[in-house]
Amino acid sequence: AEYHRMADGDDQKRLKFRELLRRMIDVCNTMQYAHSHRVIHRDLKPANIMVGEYGETLVVDWGLAKLLDEAEFEPAAKQRLRSKSRPVSDTDTMDGTALGTPQYMSPEQASGKLSVVNSLSDIYSLGATLYHLLVGSPAFAGRDLSKLLHSVRTGEFAPPRELRSDVPPPLNSICLKAMALKQEDRFATAQEMAAEIERWLADEPVHVHGEGLAERWYRRLRRHRSWVMGVATMVPLLLIVV
Numbered sequence: 094a095e096y097h098r099m100a101d102g103d104d105q106k107r108l109k110f111r112e113l114l115r116r117m118i119d120v121c122n123t124m125q126y127a128h129s130h131r132v133i134h135r136d137l138k139p140a141n142i143m144v145g146e147y148g149e150t151l152v153v154d155w156g157l158a159k160l161l162d163e164a165e166f167e168p169a170a171k172q173r174l175r176s177k178s179r180p181v182s183d184t185d186t187m188d189g190t191a192l193g194t195p196q197y198m199s200p201e202q203a204s205g206k207l208s209v210v211n212s213l214s215d216i217y218s219l220g221a222t223l224y225h226l227l228v229g230s231p232a233f234a235g236r237d238l239s240k241l242l243h244s245v246r247t248g249e250f251a252p253p254r255e256l257r258s259d260v261p262p263p264l265n266s267i268c269l270k271a272m273a274l275k276q277e278d279r280f281a282t283a284q285e286m287a288a289e290i291e292r293w294l295a296d297e298p299v300h301v302h303g304e305g306l307a308e309r310w311y312r313r314l315r316r317h318r319s320w321v322m323g324v325a326t327m328v329p330l331l332l333i334v335v
Contacts, residue, residue, distance in 0.1 A: 097229035101259070113226055114264075114290055116142070119150035121219060121287035128212040128283060131161040135210065136186055137218035138197040139225055157192055161211060195241050196231035197221040200274055203245040213276040216283055220271025227253040227260045227268060248274035263293045266302035 096113060099106035120142055127134065134141075135157040143151040186194050192210070193202045199217035201209050224232045232250040235241050244250065253260040253268055267289050273279045280286040292299050296316055 094229075096226075111294060114294060116144065116150050117219075117223055117226065118287045118290050120152055120222070121283040121290070123150070123152045124212075124215055124219065124283040125287070127158075128215070132158055133161060133210070133212055134158050134215050134218070135202070136193050136197075137215055137222060138194050139222055140194075142222070154186075157186070191242065193218070195238065195245060196233045198245060199276075200246050200248060201276070203242045209276070211276075212283070213279050213281075216271055216279050216286060217273075219283060219286060220268050220279070223264075223268045223271065224250075224253055227264060228256050232272065248272075261293065263299035263302040263304075264290075267293070267299065270301045 096106065096109045099109065120137075124134065124137070134152070134155060136154060137152070141152060141154045143153055145151055191198070191203055191205050192207065193199075195203065197218045198221075199210070199214040202214055221232055233241055233244050235244075250272075252265055254262065254265045267286065270278070270289075271280055271286055280289075289299050289301060298304055
């Protein structure tokens with residue numbers, strides 16, 4: 094929220110953006126560690142990511158976490174469908190059949206298919222969190238829970254660049270890859286998603302983004318800016334001499 098309140102074009106805003114993306118990489122690596130130990134979070138969202146006093150990135154609130162292949166257990170009092178209309182905020186964690194926070198939960202979670210919720214479901218939530226970072230709001234809006242869950246289940250949301258034209262196309266592609274409707278279309282691991290964000294920060298080609306010719310040349314010119322500026326300065330001088 095602090096980042097999105099900053100004025101566009103401000104150098105401090107650009108620095109803050111890169112810092113936030115590095116936080117996203119930290120979260121991806123944290124989840125990679127958890128997944129390597131067969132632990133899934135199931136409620137990843139901005140409200141569950143904190144910055145510590147010494148710059149560390151913390152993933153908190155593991156109340157819905159479970160071991161993969163562990164039997165699902167919910168007290169009978171919690172076994173309730175939440176499909177009826179009711180107000181919902183982007184920090185409400187749901188229990189019962191649909192586990193997680195609606196605006197950031199995967200389609201399989203929104204469908205109540207707890208048996209197929211796995212590490213790829215967390216990757217979807219990483220994508221939904223990246224979406225919020227890029228746009229300033231969740232991908233899914235509205236206070237009516239039944240309509241919101243339907244949108245999540247069907248993947249009905251506007252790509253980040255439709256809402257903010259200043260979102261870099263490669264980051265738009267990373268976000269959409271993570272939030273793919275089908276599990277098999279998402280990043281295979283959180284580490285793979287982290288590597289793609291690292292590539293963008295290093296001004297390297299992002300694998301999931303189909304870079305156009307103009308975009309490729311612009312990136313190369315940007316990386317060799319001093320050389321390009323030198324040539325641009327020399328050409329007029331040579332023309333004058335000739």
